[in-house]
Every structure is written in C-alpha cells, then in structure tokens.
Amino acid sequence: MRRIITTIDIGTTAISTIVAERQKDGGIRILGVAQGPTFGMRRGSVVDIDEVTVSLKKTIQEASKASGMNIKKAVVGVGGTHINTYNTKGVVAISRADGEIAEEDVRRVIQAAENSIPKNPNREIIHIIPREYKIDNESGIKDPVGMTGIRLEVDAMIVDGSKSALRSIIKCVEGAGVEIDDFIFSSLASAEAVLSRRQKELGVMLLDIGGGTSNYSVWEEGRLVQAGVFPVGGTHITHDIAVGLQVHIDTAEKIKLEYGHAIPELFSKKDVIKLADFGLNGDDVYLKRHIAEIVEARFKDIFELASKELKRIDRFGLLPAGVVLIGGASHIPGIEEIAKKELRLPIEVGKKVNLPQPTDKNLQELLFTYPVALGLVAWQVNQLSGDNRYFYNPTFESVSSKIKNWFKVFIP
Known part of the structure; x- marks a missing residue:
C-alpha cells in the first residue's frame, strides 16, 4: 500500500502544498508541488475565510493535478502571532515493580506536565515537547525508556494557539475539500527540513523570515530550547x-x-x-x-528581536552552529553580513536539505520556496517510523479533532 503524505503551509503571502510518497527504505519521493498567493491572511492568521478558502482550493487543485493524486487529507503548518510557547514540568512514580521505565510511564509523565498548567478555554495546546527527562537525581536524559528508577520527571515546552484562529484555519481547509490530519507549528517543521542533527547538538538558531511574521527555534544538545514568532517579515x-x-x-x-x-x-x-x-x-x-x-x-528590526530573545534565554553569542536563515527575504544580498554584525554569531543561509533518506534529487531545489512544507513531510515520515520524539500531541488526540469537538459543544 502506498504511503502518501500531503502537507500544506498557509503563509501570510503564499500557500504551499506538497504531495509526497514515503518509500519502503524510508526515503521521500515528491509527486507534486504547488504554490500560489494567499489572500485573506494577516500575520499568519485568517482575516477573511472566503478569500483564504479560494486561495487554498486553487493551490490544492494544482498540487492534485501535478501529482495525479486526489487530495483528501493533509498535515497543516500553523504559525502567526497567536502562537505562544511556555515551559512546564511533570512528575510520576514509575509503575513497574522492578523500576524499569516503559512507554506508558513516558505517556503518563507528559500527561502530568499537561495537567500541571492552568486551562484556558480560549487556547488549544498544539504540541507538548519533552526537552529532557530526569530519573530520580539523574538529569539530561533524552529517552528514559528501558532505564530504571523510582521517579520520572519531564521538562517540557508547550506550544499553544488561539482556538478561534485554529478553527478559522480548519474552516478554510475543509472548505477547500480537505480534512486536516493534524497541525504542526511551522517553526518546528522548518527545523525538520533544514537543520542537521549535528547543528542541533552544537547549538543553533533557525530563523525563518516569512511574509508577515518570522518564526524561530533554538536548539542545543539535540533538544529544543525555545521557539516562537516575531511579528515582522x-x-x-x-x-x-x-x-x-x-x-x-x-x-x-x-x-x-x-x-x-x-x-x-x-x-x-x-x-x-x-x-x-x-x-x-x-x-x-x-x-x-x-x-x-x-x-x-x-x-535590523528583525535581528534586534532575535538578539533580545537569545539574551533572554542566555544564548546570545553562545551558539557554535550560529544562526541559519531561511525564507524568501533570507536571499536578499548582504543579509548574512548584517545578521553577523547584529547577532555576533556565525550566519548561513539554509541551502541544504536534511530530510530522512532524501532519495529525491528535487528536494534541494524545493528548499528555497517550500521549507515549511518540506519540514511537514519530514515530520510525518518521522511519525510514521516512530522516530519523532520531539512532538507529542496533547492528550494524544488530534488537535483539529479536539477543536472541532470543542466547537460542537460550545457553539449551537
């Protein structure tokens, strides 16, 4: 059975759609791509549902025609200034008598981290991202399964968004005839396509200068340190x-x-x-x-915001792999020089694809215009293979399903 992956990146200025196939060896083959202008979006949020729906329909139809596939479901990237990130912790006792940690213990501690935060009826959690685990007094653990102990803790990051903003995206995508499999924060999706494991280990910031906003993520020792959105693009x-x-x-x-x-x-x-x-x-x-x-x-405005964020998390001038720039504006000549001056770090424009088993030679050419959509493909491949431990859905249920159920309850 063919494993078809469809991803949609709804940006402020452009909508990108990729239809890909996951190969038996884990590689990716691109079947079709399409990109078109977005109307009805501002700073990553829908301001006119009808206009966005029309823009989506056109791009999806083009991708369907190019791939020869009937697009029914898709993973959708989400960004915009309504996205927030914050930290949380969870603690549970290890369930097995011999103290060995199982997958169920990991699920329970992440659930505990979710339950420890105050519930806001106007917000919806998109991701709960484990940054590190702690077993008894031993910290810095990336994967605790198979280890032994008495108490398991997790330091996690929550990514959430406005329920009304997410609902508007659902209405637009479904209005274009496509069901949403899940939402993925665009900043984290881009990192899946652009950043190498070595860069994430050394310490790196990815800055995606989009149309209306700029998404960023900071990585160190292979884990996510911080992520967010700047309201400038x-x-x-x-x-x-x-x-x-x-x-x-x-x-x-x-x-x-x-x-x-x-x-x-x-x-x-x-x-x-x-x-x-x-x-x-x-x-x-x-x-x-x-x-x-x-x-x-x-x-300078954009890099000043990045500089302030790096100072806030105590990483200014301390990321050996520097800053990787992507997005349309990142290809304006001279950007590397000014970024190096403002951020005091090594700077490079992202030009290399770091997808799992990138067997398709066209991937490199697509990186310039489809970084988020490619990242969404990588995320989905990792999910299918069970290799993606950075992303846990809240209560392990589709975000789009939760929001649709929420609106059924609260909206007559």
Whole structure:
C-alpha cells in the first residue's frame, strides 16, 4: 500500500502544498508541488475565510493535478502571532515493580506536565515537547525508556494557539475539500527540513523570515530550547520601500526582489534605478543606496528581536552552529553580513536539505520556496517510523479533532 503524505503551509503571502510518497527504505519521493498567493491572511492568521478558502482550493487543485493524486487529507503548518510557547514540568512514580521505565510511564509523565498548567478555554495546546527527562537525581536524559528508577520527571515546552484562529484555519481547509490530519507549528517543521542533527547538538538558531511574521527555534544538545514568532517579515520591507520611494506596492515588491540589498555602503550616488526599468511611465530615479538603507533598517528590526530573545534565554553569542536563515527575504544580498554584525554569531543561509533518506534529487531545489512544507513531510515520515520524539500531541488526540469537538459543544 502506498504511503502518501500531503502537507500544506498557509503563509501570510503564499500557500504551499506538497504531495509526497514515503518509500519502503524510508526515503521521500515528491509527486507534486504547488504554490500560489494567499489572500485573506494577516500575520499568519485568517482575516477573511472566503478569500483564504479560494486561495487554498486553487493551490490544492494544482498540487492534485501535478501529482495525479486526489487530495483528501493533509498535515497543516500553523504559525502567526497567536502562537505562544511556555515551559512546564511533570512528575510520576514509575509503575513497574522492578523500576524499569516503559512507554506508558513516558505517556503518563507528559500527561502530568499537561495537567500541571492552568486551562484556558480560549487556547488549544498544539504540541507538548519533552526537552529532557530526569530519573530520580539523574538529569539530561533524552529517552528514559528501558532505564530504571523510582521517579520520572519531564521538562517540557508547550506550544499553544488561539482556538478561534485554529478553527478559522480548519474552516478554510475543509472548505477547500480537505480534512486536516493534524497541525504542526511551522517553526518546528522548518527545523525538520533544514537543520542537521549535528547543528542541533552544537547549538543553533533557525530563523525563518516569512511574509508577515518570522518564526524561530533554538536548539542545543539535540533538544529544543525555545521557539516562537516575531511579528515582522518580508512584506514589511516591501511596505517600507513603497512608503520610502512613494511607489505602488507591486512596484515596491519588484524593486525588493531585483535590487534589494542590505549593505548601503556598497553603493554610490551614481548607482540608480529608473521607474522606466519596470515598464512604468515617469522619469523618477531612485538611489540604490537609499533602497539598501530601507532594507537594512528593517533587517535590523528583525535581528534586534532575535538578539533580545537569545539574551533572554542566555544564548546570545553562545551558539557554535550560529544562526541559519531561511525564507524568501533570507536571499536578499548582504543579509548574512548584517545578521553577523547584529547577532555576533556565525550566519548561513539554509541551502541544504536534511530530510530522512532524501532519495529525491528535487528536494534541494524545493528548499528555497517550500521549507515549511518540506519540514511537514519530514515530520510525518518521522511519525510514521516512530522516530519523532520531539512532538507529542496533547492528550494524544488530534488537535483539529479536539477543536472541532470543542466547537460542537460550545457553539449551537
């Protein structure tokens, strides 16, 4: 029986869909991909259900046609400023008389970690992520199954989201004729596709500069240290250019893509672009240096937020594997230099796929435009193989199912 995986990344500016097949050896073969513009989203949240649904239908139909598959279910990436993360702990007594820890003990301690937090009727837990376990007085344990002891503890991270925001996504996806298998936090999905095990062990930050927001995750010693969302992204650069040069937003986007640069010092007053270069009427001339100053200022805002977060968790300047940048804006020239200056860490733009058994040669080419959707594929493959211990669903039930049941109870 073929194992087909469909993933959907609903971004602020674009929707990406991938249909893949898991091979018998654990490898991944891409069957079809599609990407189209998103309408009706703002900062990762739905603001117009009808517009998002139409955008989804078009992209899903294109992916279905490209893959030759009828798309009925999908794993959906979720992000946006409504996402929160916080820490929790759980403690249980080991159940077996001989003290050996079983999978059931792990499930119980994670359940205890979930139960230890106050319940908010307006929020829904998306992930409970074990960061480390402790057996009696021994800490730093990644996988306690098979070890022995009396007491098992877990230090975990909770990722939750607004119930109304998640419900809106469910309505959009189901309105496009697809059932949601589960939600995955986009920041963690990207890490599955881009970061290597060595980078996660050494210490690394992944920063995905999206359209309306920038997702991040910080890893060290193979475990997740922190993750979250910054309310600034690539579209803010476009808006700044539109305001600064007094041009239409579509022209500003073209200027960003063709002439965007983050180092103003590289340009002189003789380096200019003309409005006529974009097939528009007018004799207006713009300094490339001025454009670079606009881009630089917005990048500094993003990296200042990243810097503050690293300082808050005591990792500023202390991640040997540095910062890996992905997302459309990460390919603007000069970004590595300014990021290195602001963050004081090694910087690289993510260009290498780190998926399990990547047998498909096309994966590398897809990374530029489909990092989250590829990460969702990797997450699903790991789930199917039982290798993914970073993600536990709350109460081990589909998040989308819980939300739908919640709305059935509370909404007539």
